[in-house]
Amino acid sequence: MNIVIIGAAGGIGSALCNHFSENHNLFMGSRDEANLSKLKDSIVSNNKYDISTVDVTNFDSIETFMSAAHNYLGSINYIINCSGSLLLKPAHITSENDLDQIFKTNVYSCFGIMKSSYKFLRTNGGGIILFSSAASKVGLKNHEAIASAKGAISSFVVSAASTYASNNIRINAIAPGLVDTPLTKRITNNKASLDYSKKMHALDRIGNPENFIPLLDSLVDERSDWITGQTFFIDGGLSNIK
Numbered sequence: 001m002n003i004v005i006i007g008a009a010g011g012i013g014s015a016l017c018n019h020f021s022e023n024h025n026l027f028m029g030s031r032d033e034a035n036l037s038k039l040k041d042s043i044v045s046n047n048k049y050d051i052s053t054v055d056v057t058n059f060d061s062i063e064t065f066m067s068a069a070h071n072y073l074g075s076i077n078y079i080i081n082c083s084g085s086l087l088l089k090p091a092h093i094t095s096e097n098d099l100d101q102i103f104k105t106n107v108y109s110c111f112g113i114m115k116s117s118y119k120f121l122r123t124n125g126g127g128i129i130l131f132s133s134a135a136s137k138v139g140l141k142n143h144e145a146i147a148s149a150k151g152a153i154s155s156f157v158v159s160a161a162s163t164y165a166s167n168n169i170r171i172n173a174i175a176p177g178l179v180d181t182p183l184t185k186r187i188t189n190n191k192a193s194l195d196y197s198k199k200m201h202a203l204d205r206i207g208n209p210e211n212f213i214p215l216l217d218s219l220v221d222e223r224s225d226w227i228t229g230q231t232f233f234i235d236g237g238l239s240n241i242k
Helices: 011-020 033-042 059-073 096-121 144-163 182-188 191-200 209-220
Strands: 002-006 025-030 049-053 078-081 126-131 169-176 231-234
Touching (some): 002 096, 011 025, 011 033, 025 059, 049 059, 096 126, 096 144, 126 144, 126 209, 144 169, 209 231
Parallel strands (some): 002 025, 002 078, 126 169
């Protein structure tokens, strides 16, 4: 299987890259060139793998990256977009620039990936997996911007899954709760915030990047080619258990 992973240098992305490199060919992208290089150096695999920088807020950058991925791999079976950002502010102090950055990183990236990958997937089909958030389903204080963006991703999934079903392109999303990654250190490094966050999850603990591997293994399995238009919540019960 040939898999493209974007946001590869992040907490979830790097865990997926190390896991999938064992059995699949990978092309990995991130805006963080230094951490991307470290990731490549950490992988030990007999399969093909390479890296390239990509700015997910820029359609031209995504186009260049996806073309490089296709040229290197020869074909693309799955694209996993782990890129994202986090903003915790109430709406009344959220600036226009804040919204621009949140939506470009989280929502525009999905459109850019769909736009640039369609020509590589339209003949033989394939899959795109995006990351939404449990915050799109449950009301959380100060999450207006990120909840709106992640909700847009889940809405994008159902519409795009319908649009591209005739090409056998399956589009799904994963919606995490709070996960221990570099992106969430502002919360996890503060004991009071961490304890409060744990209690919001029914299992009384936050997630870790490895929690997503079983579902992603299943989604990239060829036998899962009847799954599309879904958002899967892996969130310790945050979104639906009290």
